[in-house]
Amino acid sequence: MTTAQGATRLQSECPEKARKGEKGEAAAVSPFVASGAELVFAWSWLMFPEITHDDIFRLETERMWLRWPRLSDAESVTQLVGDPEVSVRTANIPHPYNLRDAEQFIRRARAENESGQGLVLALAFKRTPNDAIGVIGAHGSDFRGTALLGYWLGRPFWRQGLMTEAARGFVDLIFGVTSLGEIVCDALPDNLASRRVQEKLGFVSLGEIEIDAPARGGRMKVERTRLSRGAAHTAFGARRPKFTST
Numbered sequence: 001m002t003t004a005q006g007a008t009r010l011q012s013e014c015p016e017k018a019r020k021g022e023k024g025e026a027a028a029v030s031p032f033v034a035s036g037a038e039l040v041f042a043w044s045w046l047m048f049p050e051i052t053h054d055d056i057f058r059l060e061t062e063r064m065w066l067r068w069p070r071l072s073d074a075e076s077v078t079q080l081v082g083d084p085e086v087s088v089r090t091a092n093i094p095h096p097y098n099l100r101d102a103e104q105f106i107r108r109a110r111a112e113n114e115s116g117q118g119l120v121l122a123l124a125f126k127r128t129p130n131d132a133i134g135v136i137g138a139h140g141s142d143f144r145g146t147a148l149l150g151y152w153l154g155r156p157f158w159r160q161g162l163m164t165e166a167a168r169g170f171v172d173l174i175f176g177v178t179s180l181g182e183i184v185c186d187a188l189p190d191n192l193a194s195r196r197v198q199e200k201l202g203f204v205s206l207g208e209i210e211i212d213a214p215a216r217g218g219r220m221k222v223e224r225t226r227l228s229r230g231a232a233h234t235a236f237g238a239r240r241p242k243f244t245s246t
Helices: 036-042 071-081 099-115 162-177 192-200
Strands: 009-012 057-060 064-067 119-125 132-139 146-153 182-187 204-213 218-228
Touching: 057 162, 064 162, 071 099, 071 132, 099 119, 099 132, 119 162, 132 162, 146 162, 162 192, 182 192, 182 204, 192 218
Parallel strands: 146 182
Antiparallel strands: 009 057, 057 064, 064 119, 119 132, 132 146, 182 218, 204 218
16 A cells, blocks of 8 residues: 555555456456556556556545546436536536436546556545546646646535545645656636646646637637646655565
């Protein structure tokens, strides 16, 4: 077990579904997955190491589990993202949003996690671990040490510090288990809540840019921020951890 800032820690459980996909079907193995002594070499190609490639992986924060999304989350994701106050603040989530959209998103997220080229986790309270309340993910490594952070939280759970808590643990994870040097994040200029989350974690503004926004019908202006490894307010922010093979 790796202990990070505060109560954040990584856990790999061993249920009967280990090494299997949703509903127990055998999970496809990515040809890019490396193990043991090959882990360091794999970092040249993958964003995340093998420990995150299995759906038994999860991250603990004070109030939540951050875990792989499951097909059983589709109904709650549909309900929460179907709120236009959530979807219209994003570049890629369509509105209206239906159950099929949620199922496709979950399948894509699980495939990305399994490949190691990104990591998407659902947020769930410890007391109700099967009920997803939001999502956080890191994507799009440009092979120069940068990843894009994205997240959303269902409106019933706003103003409770939950996304700050989740993002702090997730950023700690990124700098703890990858070789990435920086993380960038986008938010609409008027999305003050999202920008406050980024500020609390130490992200600094790079100014306003335009990005592709297929779900919004074109392009949109966003405020881009950046967090460098050495500036991160996390346990691993100032250094790259040393990993060894067994």
